[in-house]
Amino acid sequence: xxxxxxxxxxxxxxxxxxxxxxxxxxxxxxxxxxxxxxxxxxxxxxxxxxxxxxxxxxxxxxxxxxxxxxxxxxxxxxxxxxxxxxxxxxxxxxxxxxxxxxxxxxxxxxxxxxxxxxxxxxxxxxxxxxxxxxxxxxxxxxxxxxxxxxxxxxxxxxxxxxxx
Amino acid sequence: xxxxxxxxxxxxxxxxxxxxxxxxxxxxxxxxxxxxxxxxxxxxxxxxxxxxxxxxxxxxxxxxxxxxxxxxxxxxxxxxxxxxxxxxxxxxxxxxxxxxxxxxxxxxxxxxxxxxxxxxxxxxxxxxxxxxxxxxxxxxxxxxxxxxxxxxxxxxxxxxxxxxxxxxxxxxxxxxxxxxxxxxxxxxxxxxxxxxxxxxxxxxxxxxxxxxxx
Numbered sequence: 001x002x003x004x005x006x007x008x009x010x011x012x013x014x015x016x017x018x019x020x021x022x023x024x025x026x027x028x029x030x031x032x033x034x035x036x037x038x039x040x041x042x043x044x045x046x047x048x049x050x051x052x053x054x055x056x057x058x059x060x061x062x063x064x065x066x067x068x069x070x071x072x073x074x075x076x077x078x079x080x081x082x083x084x085x086x087x088x089x090x091x092x093x094x095x096x097x098x099x100x101x102x103x104x105x106x107x108x109x110x111x112x113x114x115x116x117x118x119x120x121x122x123x124x125x126x127x128x129x130x131x132x133x134x135x136x137x138x139x140x141x142x143x144x145x146x147x148x149x150x151x152x153x154x155x156x157x158x159x160x161x162x163x164x
Numbered sequence: 165x166x167x168x169x170x171x172x173x174x175x176x177x178x179x180x181x182x183x184x185x186x187x188x189x190x191x192x193x194x195x196x197x198x199x200x201x202x203x204x205x206x207x208x209x210x211x212x213x214x215x216x217x218x219x220x221x222x223x224x225x226x227x228x229x230x231x232x233x234x235x236x237x238x239x240x241x242x243x244x245x246x247x248x249x250x251x252x253x254x255x256x257x258x259x260x261x262x263x264x265x266x267x268x269x270x271x272x273x274x275x276x277x278x279x280x281x282x283x284x285x286x287x288x289x290x291x292x293x294x295x296x297x298x299x300x301x302x303x304x305x306x307x308x309x310x311x312x313x314x315x316x317x318x319x320x321x322x323x324x325x326x327x328x329x330x331x332x333x334x335x336x337x338x339x340x341x342x343x344x345x346x347x348x349x350x351x352x353x354x355x356x357x358x359x360x361x362x363x364x365x366x367x368x369x370x371x372x373x374x375x376x377x378x
Contacts, residue, residue, distance in 0.1 A: 040375070
């Protein structure tokens, strides 16, 4: 038996799980380093034993029972637990954001399409000076503009007459 | 729902315990948990009663606060109860239980890391966290001996808490929960030899740092 073999069993020897063999005892008796380490470890184990934990309080069962009843009273709470999982929560948030973006884009395209194809409702007042307002004014005054063209032509003929 | 659960808070369940402890050698905790899975609430009561003390003590040594330890221990049982329908006895029940407890304790420690100031144990005042003196005074000891004892206990707590997370968990399970290397390895998802080595390093650190108190 050598120091390395003792070292491998040191924990169990110190805690008493390994009662040791005559060979171990022989080595420890002849090796001051191993004997010292074993003794120190035994003392450390004994020291750690001093740290006691408290007993559960007398209300432990009462509180647990109340929490369990609360759990039972909330049958839909279980699926909410899924939301508490970070990976799922992040995925769900990503899906929601993507959904909102898609819905937003879709309504934007619908608006553009509607603007291109359908004329504005007559009841909707159109501001003068805008493209739509100008087009509407041109349409409304089509006859008048046609007359202006005729007048222009007449003026040219007059000029010809005046300056042949 | 079985009345076992609802009456858990009140009087104990002698009939439930009697049913399960009638043949303790033949029925494992995993078998009892399978009964919980089938809706047997008294089986859950049995498991909660059996593991209540170990869970509180494990949590206490992880968080150093008896009230928080109880809360966390209850949370372990709540999680067991919630997971009952999906339970598969792939490992020992206690291994599964300690895995839940370990996750909870580690998460709690991480969540409250910035809330906990550097711990200063005042030997002449009650503990701020617990409202009690650091540990029960022993009437047989003199005032000086009691002070030394409290100092020793404060040092133990500090040194164990200062260990790296996995070493701390391994020491608490090995030293205070009397768990074997195999089971600790299963809980921490390590190899058995890795666990032995982890424990050896942890005890070496404690031996060195607690030298003045032994």
